[in-house]
Amino acid sequence: xxxxxxxxxxxxxxxxxxxxxxxxxxxxxxIFKVSIQTIRLDRLELDIPEVRERIKHVAREETDKIRSLSxxxxxxxxxxxxLNDHALSLFIAEEGHVFKKNKIAxxxxxxxxxxxxxxxxxxxxxxxxxxxxxDFVRPVKLGDKVISKAVVEKMDGxxxxxxxxxxxxxxxxxxxxxxxxxxxxxxxxx
Amino acid sequence: xxxxxxxxxxxxxxxxxxxxxxxxxxxxxxIFKVSIQTIRLDRLELDIPEVRERIKHVAREETDKIRSLSxxxxxxxxxxxxLNDHALSLFIAEEGHVFKKNKIAxxxxxxxxxxxxxxxxxxxxxxxxxxxxxDFVRPVKLGDKVISKAVVEKMDGxxxxxxxxxxxxxxxxxxxxxxxxxxxxxxxxx
DNA sequence: CCTCGTTTAGTAGTTGGTACTAGAATCAGT
DNA sequence: ACTGATTCTAGTACCAACTACTAAACGAGG
Numbered sequence: 479x480x481x482x483x484x485x486x487x488x489x490x491x492x493x494x495x496x497x498x499x500x501x502x503x504x505x506x507x508x509i510f511k512v513s514i515q516t517i518r519l520d521r522l523e524l525d526i527p528e529v530r531e532r533i534k535h536v537a538r539e540e541t542d543k544i545r546s547l548s549x550x551x552x553x554x555x556x557x558x559x560x561l562n563d564h565a566l567s568l569f570i571a572e573e574g575h576v577f578k579k580n581k582i583a584x585x586x587x588x589x590x591x592x593x594x595x596x597x598x599x600x601x602x603x604x605x606x607x608x609x610x611x612x613d614f615v616r617p618v619k620l621g622d623k624v625i626s627k628a629v630v631e632k633m634d635g636x637x638x639x640x641x642x643x644x645x646x647x648x649x650x651x652x653x654x655x656x657x658x659x660x661x662x663x664x665x666x667x668x
Numbered sequence: 669x670x671x672x673x674x675x676x677x678x679x680x681x682x683x684x685x686x687x688x689x690x691x692x693x694x695x696x697x698x699i700f701k702v703s704i705q706t707i708r709l710d711r712l713e714l715d716i717p718e719v720r721e722r723i724k725h726v727a728r729e730e731t732d733k734i735r736s737l738s739x740x741x742x743x744x745x746x747x748x749x750x751l752n753d754h755a756l757s758l759f760i761a762e763e764g765h766v767f768k769k770n771k772i773a774x775x776x777x778x779x780x781x782x783x784x785x786x787x788x789x790x791x792x793x794x795x796x797x798x799x800x801x802x803d804f805v806r807p808v809k810l811g812d813k814v815i816s817k818a819v820v821e822k823m824d825g826x827x828x829x830x831x832x833x834x835x836x837x838x839x840x841x842x843x844x845x846x847x848x849x850x851x852x853x854x855x856x857x858x
Numbered sequence: 859c860c861t862c863g864t865t866t867a868g869t870a871g872t873t874g875g876t877a878c879t880a881g882a883a884t885c886a887g888t
Numbered sequence: 889a890c891t892g893a894t895t896c897t898a899g900t901a902c903c904a905a906c907t908a909c910t911a912a913a914c915g916a917g918g
Contacts, residue, residue: 499727608804610801611801617796
């Protein structure tokens, strides 16, 4: 087995650490077959905190109820957001999301990405889906990176209308029109 | 302020630590106005692990929760099915399915229940959702038992039209009309 | 007063680090 | 092949937050 080059090792390190935050430097040194010092230099360069801080961070996500709204309750990772205007998220179809037989993503994950993006883009204390018309244009396969874009068309005080399109490598795979019901604490009467 | 007696302090200690697992012995010693050693004796007697272990435990719960949720194949348990005709499933809204703030189920779980029911009721090697029009009629709350019923309206050789209604204690909470694409071959050319 | 439960103090050792210095190995270009 | 930079390894001193242990002080009851 050949040792990795620095940059390659650092990429893999980032992946490893984010998929399993519980790995100590010692374990990582074994995995990559380098010294502990090398691992520490890598973490320093990549701004990866020590194992205890990583664990603490994961644990905080549970207790931190404020933060969790924008982080936890979303399928896919939000990569750009302008509240009450538009939002972008990335969802990668993994083993758990696809049919075993043909490796095509189950529709409800695409819906979930779009739906949670709609919830996130509405900057209101309460936002619930009211109706949706959706089209699954092309199947999404295992490993596909789905970029979903939600654009708020109008907000009339109670109902927001949002158009969502999802693409894999620029190709449309899903589109939908969502009506979201929302209320703000006393901002609007209702 | 009077110092607590041993037993009383230990009770309060248990409460404190379980409500905030991030407290170090040093902090606890300050809180109860005793020495660190006393806190450590207490933890020993009460079998409370050290701060880092407590944090690790919380973090583990968190990652387990995410994993078990994302790996869910089908949402809801099928309780009655007549292939190509109708199907019933039960879904119970649990902690992981609801918004933390208001304990209302996220829309995509209701969609997922309906969607996977539609996939199941089509007796074909391949069944993919093509379009859907859906209505979230009433919010579903934590603990609600949602019964979803899918009825196949027509199947024309490639597309099946299915009506789904979901109820909690006889009250409509969700309805939708799904068009499912299906083939015997397992081919799909978008 | 003495005793026993309780509390405090202090020491040595552990884990998983940070921060730093210094030297060895490797590679890239001339 | 030699030079110089990059990369890796080694080693030291230090830290937080402990465990595990010993020993002493306190405090109220018999």
